[in-house]
Amino acid sequence: MKTIFKEIEKHNDIKVIKSVKIEQGVMTDKYLLTVKKGDENIEKKVILRIYPDGRESILKFEPEVFKKAKEAGVKVPNYISSSIENKDAKSNYILYDYIEGNTLNSIYSSLTDDSKNRIVEDIVDNLLKLSSISCEDFGPLQTNLLGSFSTWKLFIENAYNEGKKQIRKYNKNNDVEKILNDFKDNISFKNLYHSDKKALIWLDFYPENIIINDRNEFAGFIDFEEMISGDLAMSIGYLYAREGKSDFFNRIITKLNTKININIDQEIIDKYAILRLFRIAPYLKNDLPTGKKRESFFCVFKGLFEIYQSFEIKKKSKMRDYFVFTLGLRKFGFEKQxxxxxxxxxxxxxxxxxxxxxIFTFNLNDNIRHTQYWNNNENIKLNFKKSPSWFIYEKDTLISSEFINDNMKQELIGLAPDSIKSDNSYFKEVNVLAYKSQKSDQNQxxxxxxxxxxxxxxxxxxxxxxxxxxxxxxxxxxxxxxxxxxxxxxxxxxxxxxxxxxxxxxxxxxxxxxxxxxxxxxxxxxxxxxxxxxxxxxxxxxxxxxxxxxxxxxxxxxx
Incomplete structure (x- = not known):
């Protein structure tokens, strides 16, 4: 980190006084820096966001998004600089002012109803200001505000086709593979093809990227890694994919529909949410760019699970049974799992x-004890010195703790004097005891x-x-x-x-x-x-x- 700090100090004529890593966020590493400008003694806080290898292309358009958003009156941080402007930079980074406050998701549940309505109205107003910025062409931004496709239809088709290619790369019976297959066979995106809008659209539209100040007022949007040129409804679809029909989503869509001429239909929102799945399909098999493990799919994309639950398809019964059963685990993150x-x-x-x-105590162990009544009217004297350890005569009862085979039966008969008659009562009861032991073994x-x-x-x-x-x-x-x-x-x-x-x-x-x-x-x-x-x-x-x-x-x- 010292190397990067030296780079930004030299490039921006600042001195880093203190740095704290911000754990929130999964696509980049973020640091809250306390810095001084040149010889000034005034300290201020800035955000340093470092992009892992493979995501440096974002820097080709994100600085321009900051600038254009600021010009349009959107509440965003003041942009300072990025590594793309520094030819000597060895890392990929962007630097901008820190907005004091808390993320909306961390305080939303504690807000009053009036505060929520006021904040949502400001968010929608700023979202519309952002979408008023015009771009060239359609789809993901390449450089500045230039999209990657000549038509919106080409962008939609490309995202869908690239997602389909990933299906066979997943392990059989993988969650994502199952959902992609079902959506592939039963969803058409044709009613999304005809949009001719080239608006600047924010696809990182989540409560964790919205800052609220200590007066419970909207303070600004942060993080513009996922920007496209196209239809505003896609931003709402992406929000729904993450949030589902949460209180925040419902307030946003209600307020937005009152401010625009055409209501955004839920079917359109659902399809843009599903399109998001096809767009991220190539990456769901891997860890996050920062090296962290991905959370459970349904833990992150609550809206997609809601769509899948209500989706009417031929395989609905079989697939829903599967997901309803496993939801007990999959709704949780890794640690809760x-x-x-x-x-x-x-x-x-x-x-x-x-x-x-x-079972052992009441139905099995007691059954090993085999007993047979013998009153010994003939007053036969048994030789207990020869008695085996598994046999006892107690209170007119012959007791065995073992299954009695022929050899063991002869051993019991041998306890009686040789002079007694062969038809004596003891021999008869020993025979019964041996029979019971075998019968008991079968009953067990x-x-x-x-x-x-x-x-x-x-x-x-x-x-x-x-x-x-x-x-x-x-x-x-x-x-x-x-x-x-x-x-x-x-x-x-x-x-x-x-x-x-x-x-x-x-x-x-x-x-x-x-x-x-x-x-x-x-x-x-x-x-x-x-x-x-x-x-x-x-x-x-x-x-x-x-x-x-x-x-x-x-x-x-x-x-």
């Missing part, structure tokens, strides 16, 4: 954990499937939360617009993977040497299900290998 996504992931994770605990199947699926979802959410932290914090590259289907569908895939694992587990296809359900085996099953959720990609690969082993791999493809 991170907070919103973190909240949803955390809330959903806690919900699944709570549901799993409930639905709850086992649900529990296995849920704990797999818990594993999925642990991985999702970890990935979220990595993308949102370490990489600072969270793209919710692109990846929301993965965050949304990943738990569903995890649940199904947990269910499939259950059958693979008991079918012996996962090479895990375990038998029927017991408390320890239940915990093992659920632990593996959770790990499968966490390593979902690896499990899917394992399933693919099993599928190939079953159905075979076709080495040579036939024509």
């Amino acid at each position: 991170k907070k919103y996504t973190a909240f949803n992931l955390t809330f959903f994770s806690l919900l699944i954990v709570g549901l799993f605990i409930y 199947l639905p709850w086992l499937l649900i529990a296995s699926g849920l704990i797999s979802v818990i594993g999925v959410n642990i991985r999702s939360l970890w990935d979220f932290v990595g993308n949102a914090s370490y990489k600072d590259d969270l793209d919710v617009d692109r990846w929301w289907p993965w965050y949304f569908l990943r738990p569903t895939i995890g649940f199904l993977a947990g269910v499939i694992f259950y059958f693979l587990y008991y079918g012996g296809m996962m090479e895990l040497n375990t038998n029927k359900l017991s408390s320890s085996r239940l915990y093992f099953l659920l632990a593996i299900s959770g790990i499968i959720g966490f390593g979902l990609n690896d499990f899917i690969d394992r399933l693919r290998n099993i599928s190939k082993a079953i159905f075979g791999i076709e080495n040579n493809k036939k024509n």
Whole structure:
């Protein structure tokens, strides 16, 4: 920055006393400078705006816009100089006086109704003064007040065609690609072709480029990077694309229509807003010229989303469902998207954990305890020294915490004395207990499937939360617009993977040497299900290998 300061000091015979970077603005870097002129002791404030490489062509016309606007009585800053006048300049910049006050967007909500009406009237008056300045030809300014096209129709067609070319350059299912396709197939700009106006039009017409002084009066317009020669309605269309039908927009269009002979129709405004999308389509894939990330499309262009919502097209139902669903995230900026996504992931994770605990406690864990009544009228003495750890006889009840197979049943029978008859009541009740344990295992199947699926979802959410932290914090590259289907569908895939694992587990296809359900085996099953959720990609690969082993791999493809 010191190099640029030295350039402007030398070129303008000033001394920079203080500099403060202005964070507002996305297309250029701005600095509020406190300077002194020559040997004078009077300090004043000026704005230094630095253009990134690729946008220096703006300097071919912006200084002239400042001058002509001032001559026409438009409230704009006093132009000082620019790098285009300085042959030794190594940077692209423009310098103009600072207007004291606040941007309209920062104070609009606190204004009284009377103040809003008074400010809007002054804005419209100045906008009309600006559009009274005549230009040559049509479209974006090249140098001074010279447009780029011989007719307005050529400008409209060129903007539309250049936007269409960008559609195939976007990733499939990208938001912008979807909207461009729908508008391309269903919108005609022919009713815009016939304008013969060559007025100076301000396309940076937003509340953040309007300054209000401390008396709540209109103080001036700032920033004239986007200027064209053409139809005033395009300026209103650009405002609507950003603002939507906000209070400010409604007041502007109402006041403007009372001051001009022909009302600007909403259909025309909508089409100019849509044309804006086609004009900026080549740049929406990239970061801003200053290197900052672009905010969510619908966060910036509220009006375009309003148009798209109300737009009657053949694919309306399918596309609207898509956008209404995702609006929960896309209406937010980048930082709010991170907070919103973190909240949803955390809330959903806690919900699944709570549901799993409930099912495990009340529908699964208790069912592992198998019981059978035995009153022991024959007074049979059992040898409890040989009793296995999973069996107990308590208050006339035989209790097992395990599924009882044939070997385990013989182990229980062995607790009775060898001298008792084979048809004794103990042997009969052991048989019943063994049968119940098998029957109970079958009855638990639905709850086992649900529990296995849920704990797999818990594993999925642990991985999702970890990935979220990595993308949102370490990489600072969270793209919710692109990846929301993965965050949304990943738990569903995890649940199904947990269910499939259950059958693979008991079918012996996962090479895990375990038998029927017991408390320890239940915990093992659920632990593996959770790990499968966490390593979902690896499990899917394992399933693919099993599928190939079953159905075979076709080495040579036939024509």
